[in-house]
Amino acid sequence: MELLLILLIGILYASGIYLLLRRSMVKVLLGIMLMSNGANILIFLLGRITKGKPPVIDEASKIFTDIYADPIPQALILTAIVIGFGLQSFAIVLLKRVYSIINSDDLDDLNTPEEEDI
Amino acid sequence: MSLSLYFNYVILPLLAISITLIFYRLFKGPRVVDRVIALDLLITTGVSIITVYSISMKQSTFLDVAMILALIAFLGTIAFSYYLEKKGND
Amino acid sequence: MVKQFLMNLLLAFIWVALTGVLYFSNFYFGFLLGFFILWLMNRDGEDHRYFNRVPRIISFVLYFVYEMIKANIEVAYGVLSPKFHMQPAIVKYPLHASSDFEVNMLATIISLTPGSLIMDISEDKKVLYIHVMHLKNNDRELFIQKIERVYERRLLEIIR
Amino acid sequence: MLIAVLAGLIISILFIPLGKYFKGRLSVTIALLPIGLFLYFLSFVPQIADGKTFSFHYDWIPSLGVNFDFYLDGLALLFVMLITGIGSLVFLYASPYLKGHKYLDRFYGYLSLFMASMVGLVLSDNVLLLFIFWELTSISSFFLIGFNNEQADSRKSAMIALGITGGGGFLLMAGLVLMGYLSGTYSIQAMLTSAAMLKGHALYGLILFFVFAGAFTKSAQFPFHFWLPGAMKAPTPVSAYLHSATMVKAGVYILARLFPVLGGTDYWTYPLVIVGGFTMLYAAFHSIFRTDLKGVLAYSTIAALGILVFLIGIGTKESLLAASAFVLVHALYKAALFLMTGVIDHETGTRDITRLAGLRKVMMPLAIAGLLAALSSAGLPSTFGFIGKDLIYEATLHTQGIWSMVLTALALITNVLLLYAGFLAGIKPFSGKLPEEYSHVHLPHWLMWAPPLLLGILGLVFGCFPFLIDNSLVNPAARAIANARIDASLKLWHGFNIILLLSGITLFLGTLLYLFRKPTAKGMAELARFDRFSPQTIFAKSALWTQQVATWYSNIMLNGYLRVYLRRIIVFAVLLLGYKLIVGGHIYIDWSKVSSVDIYDVVVLGILIGAIVLTVVTPSRLTAIVAMSVVGYCICLFFVFYSAPDLAITQFTIDTLTVVLFVLVLFRLPPFLNLANKRAKTIDGIVAGSFGIVISLIALQVLNGPVNHEVSEFYGDNAYKLAKGKNVVNVILVDFRGIDTMFEIVVLGIAAIGVYSLLKLRLKPSEKE
Amino acid sequence: MKSTILKTASSYLLPILLLFSVFILLRGHYYPGGGFVGGLVAAIAFVLHSFTHGTENTLKLLRTHPGSLIPVGLGLSTLSMLAPLFSDLPVMTGLWFEEPVPVIGMIGSALFFDLGVYFLVVGIVLTILFTISVYSE
Amino acid sequence: MIDNTIIYPVVAQLVTAIILLFFWGKSYPQRFISILGSLVVLLMSITLFSKVWSGNILIMESANWKPPFGIVFVADVFSSTMVLITSIVAFAVSIYSSVGIGNARQRFGYFPLFHFLMMGLNGAFLTGDIFNLYVFFEVIIISSFVLMTLGGRKTQLEGAVKYMAMNILASTIFLTGIGILYGITGTLNMADLAVKVPLVENRNIIDITAIFFLVGFGIKSAVFPLYYWLPSSYHTPPSAVAAVFGGLLTKVGVYAILRIFTLIFVPNEFMKIVLTVLSVMTIISGGFGALIKRDVRRIFSYLIVCHIGFMIGGIALFTPIALSGVLFYLIHDILVKTNIFLISGLIRNMKGNLNTLKAGGLYARYPKISLVMALVFFSLVGVPPLSGFWPKIYLFEAGFTTHNYFFIAALIIGSFLTLYIMARLWSDVFWKNPSEGDDSLIDHFKDYSRWKQALLVIPICLLAIATLYVGLAAENIVVVVKHIAAEMIDTSPYIDAVLGNK
Amino acid sequence: MIDILIAVLSTIGALSILIAAIGIVRMPDFYLRLSVTVKAATLGSGLLLLSAAIYFPEVAVSTKAFAILFFLVLTAPVAAHMIGRCAYLIKTNLWEGTVRDELKGMYDEKSQKLRSGEEEDQEGSNH
Ligand code: NA
Numbered sequence A: 001m002e003l004l005l006i007l008l009i010g011i012l013y014a015s016g017i018y019l020l021l022r023r024s025m026v027k028v029l030l031g032i033m034l035m036s037n038g039a040n041i042l043i044f045l046l047g048r049i050t051k052g053k054p055p056v057i058d059e060a061s062k063i064f065t066d067i068y069a070d071p072i073p074q075a076l077i078l079t080a081i082v083i084g085f086g087l088q089s090f091a092i093v094l095l096k097r098v099y100s101i102i103n104s105d106d107l108d109d110l111n112t113p114e115e116e117d118i
Numbered sequence B: 001m002s003l004s005l006y007f008n009y010v011i012l013p014l015l016a017i018s019i020t021l022i023f024y025r026l027f028k029g030p031r032v033v034d035r036v037i038a039l040d041l042l043i044t045t046g047v048s049i050i051t052v053y054s055i056s057m058k059q060s061t062f063l064d065v066a067m068i069l070a071l072i073a074f075l076g077t078i079a080f081s082y083y084l085e086k087k088g089n090d
Numbered sequence C: 001m002v003k004q005f006l007m008n009l010l011l012a013f014i015w016v017a018l019t020g021v022l023y024f025s026n027f028y029f030g031f032l033l034g035f036f037i038l039w040l041m042n043r044d045g046e047d048h049r050y051f052n053r054v055p056r057i058i059s060f061v062l063y064f065v066y067e068m069i070k071a072n073i074e075v076a077y078g079v080l081s082p083k084f085h086m087q088p089a090i091v092k093y094p095l096h097a098s099s100d101f102e103v104n105m106l107a108t109i110i111s112l113t114p115g116s117l118i119m120d121i122s123e124d125k126k127v128l129y130i131h132v133m134h135l136k137n138n139d140r141e142l143f144i145q146k147i148e149r150v151y152e153r154r155l156l157e158i159i160r
Numbered sequence D: 001m002l003i004a005v006l007a008g009l010i011i012s013i014l015f016i017p018l019g020k021y022f023k024g025r026l027s028v029t030i031a032l033l034p035i036g037l038f039l040y041f042l043s044f045v046p047q048i049a050d051g052k053t054f055s056f057h058y059d060w061i062p063s064l065g066v067n068f069d070f071y072l073d074g075l076a077l078l079f080v081m082l083i084t085g086i087g088s089l090v091f092l093y094a095s096p097y098l099k100g101h102k103y104l105d106r107f108y109g110y111l112s113l114f115m116a117s118m119v120g121l122v123l124s125d126n127v128l129l130l131f132i133f134w135e136l137t138s139i140s141s142f143f144l145i146g147f148n149n150e151q152a153d154s155r156k157s158a159m160i161a162l163g164i165t166g167g168g169g170f171l172l173m174a175g176l177v178l179m180g181y182l183s184g185t186y187s188i189q190a191m192l193t194s195a196a197m198l199k200g201h202a203l204y205g206l207i208l209f210f211v212f213a214g215a216f217t218k219s220a221q222f223p224f225h226f227w228l229p230g231a232m233k234a235p236t237p238v239s240a241y242l243h244s245a246t247m248v249k250a251g252v253y254i255l256a257r258l259f260p261v262l263g264g265t266d267y268w269t270y271p272l273v274i275v276g277g278f279t280m281l282y283a284a285f286h287s288i289f290r291t292d293l294k295g296v297l298a299y300s301t302i303a304a305l306g307i308l309v310f311l312i313g314i315g316t317k318e319s320l321l322a323a324s325a326f327v328l329v330h331a332l333y334k335a336a337l338f339l340m341t342g343v344i345d346h347e348t349g350t351r352d353i354t355r356l357a358g359l360r361k362v363m364m365p366l367a368i369a370g371l372l373a374a375l376s377s378a379g380l381p382s383t384f385g386f387i388g389k390d391l392i393y394e395a396t397l398h399t400q401g402i403w404s405m406v407l408t409a410l411a412l413i414t415n416v417l418l419l420y421a422g423f424l425a426g427i428k429p430f431s432g433k434l435p436e437e438y439s440h441v442h443l444p445h446w447l448m449w450a451p452p453l454l455l456g457i458l459g460l461v462f463g464c465f466p467f468l469i470d471n472s473l474v475n476p477a478a479r480a481i482a483n484a485r486i487d488a489s490l491k492l493w494h495g496f497n498i499i500l501l502l503s504g505i506t507l508f509l510g511t512l513l514y515l516f517r518k519p520t521a522k523g524m525a526e527l528a529r530f531d532r533f534s535p536q537t538i539f540a541k542s543a544l545w546t547q548q549v550a551t552w553y554s555n556i557m558l559n560g561y562l563r564v565y566l567r568r569i570i571v572f573a574v575l576l577l578g579y580k581l582i583v584g585g586h587i588y589i590d591w592s593k594v595s596s597v598d599i600y601d602v603v604v605l606g607i608l609i610g611a612i613v614l615t616v617v618t619p620s621r622l623t624a625i626v627a628m629s630v631v632g633y634c635i636c637l638f639f640v641f642y643s644a645p646d647l648a649i650t651q652f653t654i655d656t657l658t659v660v661l662f663v664l665v666l667f668r669l670p671p672f673l674n675l676a677n678k679r680a681k682t683i684d685g686i687v688a689g690s691f692g693i694v695i696s697l698i699a700l701q702v703l704n705g706p707v708n709h710e711v712s713e714f715y716g717d718n719a720y721k722l723a724k725g726k727n728v729v730n731v732i733l734v735d736f737r738g739i740d741t742m743f744e745i746v747v748l749g750i751a752a753i754g755v756y757s758l759l760k761l762r763l764k765p766s767e768k769e
Numbered sequence E: 001m002k003s004t005i006l007k008t009a010s011s012y013l014l015p016i017l018l019l020f021s022v023f024i025l026l027r028g029h030y031y032p033g034g035g036f037v038g039g040l041v042a043a044i045a046f047v048l049h050s051f052t053h054g055t056e057n058t059l060k061l062l063r064t065h066p067g068s069l070i071p072v073g074l075g076l077s078t079l080s081m082l083a084p085l086f087s088d089l090p091v092m093t094g095l096w097f098e099e100p101v102p103v104i105g106m107i108g109s110a111l112f113f114d115l116g117v118y119f120l121v122v123g124i125v126l127t128i129l130f131t132i133s134v135y136s137e
Numbered sequence F: 001m002i003d004n005t006i007i008y009p010v011v012a013q014l015v016t017a018i019i020l021l022f023f024w025g026k027s028y029p030q031r032f033i034s035i036l037g038s039l040v041v042l043l044m045s046i047t048l049f050s051k052v053w054s055g056n057i058l059i060m061e062s063a064n065w066k067p068p069f070g071i072v073f074v075a076d077v078f079s080s081t082m083v084l085i086t087s088i089v090a091f092a093v094s095i096y097s098s099v100g101i102g103n104a105r106q107r108f109g110y111f112p113l114f115h116f117l118m119m120g121l122n123g124a125f126l127t128g129d130i131f132n133l134y135v136f137f138e139v140i141i142i143s144s145f146v147l148m149t150l151g152g153r154k155t156q157l158e159g160a161v162k163y164m165a166m167n168i169l170a171s172t173i174f175l176t177g178i179g180i181l182y183g184i185t186g187t188l189n190m191a192d193l194a195v196k197v198p199l200v201e202n203r204n205i206i207d208i209t210a211i212f213f214l215v216g217f218g219i220k221s222a223v224f225p226l227y228y229w230l231p232s233s234y235h236t237p238p239s240a241v242a243a244v245f246g247g248l249l250t251k252v253g254v255y256a257i258l259r260i261f262t263l264i265f266v267p268n269e270f271m272k273i274v275l276t277v278l279s280v281m282t283i284i285s286g287g288f289g290a291l292i293k294r295d296v297r298r299i300f301s302y303l304i305v306c307h308i309g310f311m312i313g314g315i316a317l318f319t320p321i322a323l324s325g326v327l328f329y330l331i332h333d334i335l336v337k338t339n340i341f342l343i344s345g346l347i348r349n350m351k352g353n354l355n356t357l358k359a360g361g362l363y364a365r366y367p368k369i370s371l372v373m374a375l376v377f378f379s380l381v382g383v384p385p386l387s388g389f390w391p392k393i394y395l396f397e398a399g400f401t402t403h404n405y406f407f408i409a410a411l412i413i414g415s416f417l418t419l420y421i422m423a424r425l426w427s428d429v430f431w432k433n434p435s436e437g438d439d440s441l442i443d444h445f446k447d448y449s450r451w452k453q454a455l456l457v458i459p460i461c462l463l464a465i466a467t468l469y470v471g472l473a474a475e476n477i478v479v480v481v482k483h484i485a486a487e488m489i490d491t492s493p494y495i496d497a498v499l500g501n502k
Numbered sequence G: 001m002i003d004i005l006i007a008v009l010s011t012i013g014a015l016s017i018l019i020a021a022i023g024i025v026r027m028p029d030f031y032l033r034l035s036v037t038v039k040a041a042t043l044g045s046g047l048l049l050l051s052a053a054i055y056f057p058e059v060a061v062s063t064k065a066f067a068i069l070f071f072l073v074l075t076a077p078v079a080a081h082m083i084g085r086c087a088y089l090i091k092t093n094l095w096e097g098t099v100r101d102e103l104k105g106m107y108d109e110k111s112q113k114l115r116s117g118e119e120e121d122q123e124g125s126n127h
């Protein structure tokens, strides 16, 4: 399974970067999202994966009686997801604002000739 | 054959085939509404997969995830309808 | 008032079910929580009497499940048969139900029944537009009758 | 001593900003400062003459080895007397010269700053302290050259001067730090013990390069000389003081000062002799083509500086003695000429030699001053200049073999030309017939004519009575430079010898030249034809070229296209990572660490990849979002499969909300346009793909390594016992690593504020920024 | 959107979702869930309401601008982070009541922290979404 | 030593920001609270610094968990110095902002955002946990995004889009690095990492991980070829915002590089070569860019890049002397860069324009303020004995020690370009007469009340005095930076303090 | 015994979902796809959830399963209705085999208000 996830990580990063290199701001945003997903899975995988053993202690016991998945990467990813959500929602709104000014989501239309903005 | 194995080797593969088919529709479209219902169905099937998985793994904890999915999945569909209705077409 | 009370009670029950802790205190807490949420909503209450409905509800549910399985088999047949022999149609169904709640319940039930799907309710809430998979012989009257007989009348009995 | 140095700084700090409250009332009083300092340092003369030296130490930055270490020896004393002495005269002179000027007090502020820095420079024993004052002189010079800053060419000259001297400054700094690093001290006196080591060190050449660069730029040696004529834009007292008598000699000073440490080798001698020699010839030649009085003086100053560098380069006792004496000689006559020029300019409004004549009739004292200075510059017997010239010839003649001929010839030619230039400046304006237009001209305030006259007279006095200064100033200075005993007694009369002959030839040829060659604008225009080969042009061109290269480069780098920037960043990362991966080699799969695969894993993965592909290729924005949410939901399933329910929930909820957000935002947007051509897509595909491969390979390598779960086991063991929770992830989030969560929600809060403000805030046009 | 069905559905889904969100919030320490997800679910409840009833009506229902929940939630979390300072403990140290409380279980600063997160998330999501939808209209 | 004092500069900023949020929309009380809050933080930072300076490294184990299990905050001399400088800058900028930032922006959250940003910076300096560092970085970038777009003019948005895209990329790369590091070592505590990373057998993977951090922090600190966002964006926000950005944001990247590359990854030969090349190119790129620009803030933006190169070069040399130089430069640069952007705002107020070709005559009009500005400019150039001069001694010396002549050449070129550019700027903006009849040249400053004028000028003077102190009392700074450099070379006191092996 | 019950229920459930999946691929138009999927999938999920409710002995878990079922039943029809309505509004084509479309022309183009077709009579009678 690890190998498949490695493949997936590579694809997520690659496609994220590919979209990041587009002119459309929406695509850039999607690229960012794909990449952050890639990073999350990378953290998840590199913390080593465990199937079907969530890090939740049983109702009855006070400590783990079985093996359990590493909770730290999960906590890190959670934090990263939440932060990513904050950034992405702001970015999406920025997109809207940009659109309402230049009437397009082509980033090249946003470039201002330097003389204009001095 | 234990129930756990049955779930793992029969039910889950069945559901896996289902989501593959559903995804085929999502991939193919042709219209966005088709994709949206495929997505909706994908999530419903996802709820099922999680349910089955929790039986197969004997971990009821996963049902919590299924619960959240069941509760808020349709918001996405509503949002897409909202979009399409406002926009008029795709 | 009654409806609010019932809604509140329902919420308290859901709470108990969710937490899975069958204590009176838990119920009480759920009730308070529900009250708070309803207070938040502050909707105008409509009077409804909820007495002796339980047996009817149960029989209706059972009947509905039966209908659902039956229809599901039909759908399965429709999906799996190599040739399409559906006769889909959008049919206008004149409503007897009047309140939002009634209409909604009816719509949900019709939607859950395989082979039929609510497209929309008219602005004046007089008709439902229903998409049917098999409008047998293109006979809309028969379909309308069936809906009325099987679902609407029973439902209204329970609710009203 | 510290007070002596800092007094000027303090005065300047008070004067520059607060000047307007003084309103010029104190301008003469302020001259008490240099006069006081002059007298203070005068008191050291007898002791220094006896061979004593004085050290002063005050802590400043001991940890860095930079302290107020002052060292007063003959060399320092010579310079400090010049600085304070001429400074006194200039301070007095400037008072009437700039009378009523709006920024007179500011002017005095800069001047005090300069004087203090110059005093500090020559007194510093610590090379870095020296450098500090060195740079301060450049800065004060910048402000003084640009004093009339409404004029574009004033500003430009100030810029050029600062550019050249500042640039050289940084090189000098590198050199001084290198010396300090190699010898382990920044004290020049302490460095003397390491002199042999430094001269033998592999980096000796580099040190010399740096030091010479600093000295040549400061002392206006070819090819850096051209800032000096430009600096004549400064008010004339400034030219007299900074750009002739003192500051420009800082370069010479540092060469002299470092001579015992670095000097005396071939690497030292050849560059200095060649550059100095060429500079003196070049500048002397150029001086005779000028028609602007200050231009003439500027070039002759450069020539004099060339002579000094030349002499220090030769590095014999004779030459060092000559240099010591010539510093004084030149300062006296050149300052006099400048001050005199200032008066002429001030009174007649012109400095054009071709128009000036007969002024002796209206300002006799000035004419005397001019004459004395010119004669001294010509080296007429009984002037101090004569002694200077003698010493120079003596120095050149005392070199070995063929060199002696060549160098002497060079000196001769230079002297002839300089003589001409001196006459031109000192005699020409006063001789001949007074033009009508200047008949109303009269003698200015006595503070303006007395200083040049005094300087001229001093030249005569020192020339007639050289014993006044030989043992008191010149010998100690030469001694300090050579770090050896020198006891030459300066004499006006050496008897008939070859030196006298040379002096005579110089005088004869120079006078001849003066009599037969008249300065004309035409001559200058002729010379201007060669401007395109001049260092100034070359520097200007290379500056322009640099500017063009910078423009070209910056426009390529910052072309405004985000995707280009991102692509470069990625390529950079891929190159570094890829290089390391390839170098590291040995990529393998450790099957023992790979877990089994279930069919649903594969299916979900397949769908995930399909959804990614759809996101990338779809032309419909909405489809892209649908596909994106499939990506999210599939990842959510993975999280469920691999034991992360909390993650699954969060991922799912957030994905759904993101869809809502997108949908709310997007419905007004036009469809995707196919904006990229195939080539761009291919390149981007390769870049992105290689990054993906790199990441995958890295992940594989990490997985092959061992794993450490010490921390997570601690969490698992203590989640319930100590933190009273059973969902370890949540316990981590609110307890073990609660700080993360705290600030993570701050991020969210900020994002919300941002969204609100971004959409709600509308600036009025009146909001300025 | 003018769908009657959705309108009706959302008015009974709103209380259910809200209830559910509190449920998720309170049990987070023991099961999957917690303040963050709870807050998201609560926010989704209101978002759904606003889809059908319009943002203005939802705002009326809330009685106050959701943005004001941001400082409240942030403040609550910050206070529970800082509370240990008063007993000379490092920040964020869990402080617990001795006895468990029925229904909720152990009550400690972590719960208040999560509660702060809950309010904050509701405030944030609603601020973002309502600002956008008002802007879009 | 366990001490809650460490967290006060972070918490106090947070609390200030939250209180400010309760005063949403009311600009008058916000100004007051902001200045007061900044003052309180400044006092706390001074306390923290003096505690650390007089004693040991302080740590605070958040949630009372021993490292490496909990997130630990560590105040060594380095971090407490950074916090102190940041607090000085924050105090000055918050005074300046009360007038320098328009009412509209103040009502829409400028002050809370500003304090959140400062909180993030202080947190980033103090945290001893690498993932927590990431979180604080995110706090920093999100608040900077918002501050950058606040007002939403087109140029602002243009800058913000580029700024965001590249910074988010940086964060992702940084996060990837953290993930890899966790995968290798299983820990996130920086001291623990410092112990565990050297024990890892596969050195190659450690080098690779280091590259992730290099690229991530390199983008943040605007190193060639990762610097594009900076010149594209820093001229767009209001000057007070640009001041904080210019002074602190790139420096926190440098801080992170210094921290990570001294504590966890010690640069090997390969890394040193890479860093040298980057530094040389950074200096050239920044210097060239500044040379061709005619807008004051664009010039300053490029100069930031140029001078980042000095610091990166110092890190490449990696000797105690070099690190002392870098640290000294860092302290100097924060104060000066902040101030020059504040100055640019003042110039804009005075001239209504920041184009050097149009503006002019400031010296004649406001001689005293101009001279304060000149002092700052000369400090920037490194005119001795002002603050920018001293670190160069160290850098030169370290360059010679390590025979890194490329860096020395770049240092000279960079210094020279800076000198030339600032002199030209002075000549254009201060000396030259302004072009006549240009409508864009309006003096708003003179219309302000005395009180408002003072609020704009005082912070500039305050920072100028701080700069002057750094220059003239360099001994004190030298002692501090030498101490820090020693801590960087020998990290065992840090590790022992955190992990408690005494 | 219980195991067999669970196996049967879950098999039917999974097959229902499979049918829904086949349906969504095979059905010729959007409305039919929608029609097929919602019910079959809801039924299938419902049966699987029932299995889970039986499988896990704890009351809390079983109620959870029922709660999920309840939510699905509550939301799925609404979602289906919304997307179906929206598809019609944006003029998604009906299959050519469709025998009757009484909704045609009933939406007001601008306001998207849906007429019942009966108000004319009323209004007519009022006149
Ligand atoms: Na969280």
Ligand code: NA
Pocket (backbone or CB within 6 Å): D646, D729, D730, D733, E028, E032, E033, E034, E035, E036
């Ligand atoms: Na949680």
